[in-house]
Amino acid sequence: MNLEKARFNMVEQQIRPWEVLDQDVQDLLYAVKREEFVPPAYRALAFADSELPLAGGKYPGAAMLSPKIEARALQALRVKKSDRVLEIGTGSGYMAALLAAHADRVWSVEIVPELAETARENLRRQGIAKVSVETGDAALGWPAQAPYDVIMVSGSLPLLPPELLAQLKLGGRLFAIVGEPPVMSAQLVTRSADGSYRTERLFETQAPQLVNAPHAPRFVF
Numbered sequence: 001m002n003l004e005k006a007r008f009n010m011v012e013q014q015i016r017p018w019e020v021l022d023q024d025v026q027d028l029l030y031a032v033k034r035e036e037f038v039p040p041a042y043r044a045l046a047f048a049d050s051e052l053p054l055a056g057g058k059y060p061g062a063a064m065l066s067p068k069i070e071a072r073a074l075q076a077l078r079v080k081k082s083d084r085v086l087e088i089g090t091g092s093g094y095m096a097a098l099l100a101a102h103a104d105r106v107w108s109v110e111i112v113p114e115l116a117e118t119a120r121e122n123l124r125r126q127g128i129a130k131v132s133v134e135t136g137d138a139a140l141g142w143p144a145q146a147p148y149d150v151i152m153v154s155g156s157l158p159l160l161p162p163e164l165l166a167q168l169k170l171g172g173r174l175f176a177i178v179g180e181p182p183v184m185s186a187q188l189v190t191r192s193a194d195g196s197y198r199t200e201r202l203f204e205t206q207a208p209q210l211v212n213a214p215h216a217p218r219f220v221f
Contacts, residue, residue: 001044003035010034010047010067020071028101029071037094037122038064051208054091059112061208064091065154069186069205070098073175076188076202077150079103086145086167088138089154089210093119093131099152100130107131107145109138111211139212141167148172155210156184165189165197177207 011026020026035046042052051063065073073095079085079102087096090110096119100106108131110116116135123131134142139161141151146167153176160178168174168191177186186202 003046006047007034014049014068015071018068018072020068020075022075024102025071025074028074028098029067032094032097032101033126034067034094036126037092037097039092055112055114055118059115061155061211062091062112062115063208064094065207069177069207070095072186072202073152074098076200077152077173077175079150083149084145084147085150085152086138086142086148087152087154088142090116090119090133091154093122093133095152095154096131096133097123097126097128099150100128103130103150105130105132107134107142109134109136109142111135111137137212139210139214140164143167151175153177153210155213156207157210157213158215160187160189161214165191170195177205180209181206 011029035043038046038052050066054062079099083103085099085103085106087108090096090108096106096108113135116133120133141164147169148167149169149172151174156177158180170191170193172191174189177184179185184206185204188200188202190198192198
């Protein structure tokens with residue numbers, strides 16, 4: 001397999017047609033080697049336009065997002081060198097590596113200890129030191145390091161909990177896929193100067209739901 005040709009095809013045939021035109025994002029997809037974060041059994045599919053299961057499928061919903069969703073998230077979040085970033089759902093560590101390339105510091109939280117340890121090892125092998133991988137449940141955020149300039153939810157949520165939104169700094173941006181099957185949308189939420197939130201719906205998609213994701217109360221008749 002010609003990895004560089006496959007990487008080029010990913011950017012030109014998946015990423016660019018999906019309206020990811022930010023050159024910094026495209027350059028980042030060349031610089032951070034996706035295949036180094038993919039489970040060995042799926043290495044040949046590292047650049048495929050699909051989610052990839054993690055930990056041999058032992059944990060339902062544990063998967064890498066497709067490359068085009070990762071790229072659209074990066075473009076929307078506009079991470080800056082001074083940004084403190086929270087990622088919820090570390091998975092293999094790939095998205096954390098992408099975020100760290102442009103951020104001051106990334107805290108990435110993974111609820112499955114096995115995945116957290118794999119992510120730490122993947123990041124260590126790639127020499128990425130600006131990411132702290134924490135093991136825990138961050139479905140409602142991670143108050144220990146709040147507030148954040150950027151929050152990336154690497155999974156879906158039925159709704160955006162107020163506890164999570166409150167951990168954004170003024171001017172902070174959050175990317176999440178919100179809703180329940182079959183209706184989900186990728187959203188960019190920005191906390192404005194007066195403490196309110198502006199939501200932009202970017203595109204329709206679906207993604208595995210975070211473990212312990214909060215749901216709206218259900219009516220009982």
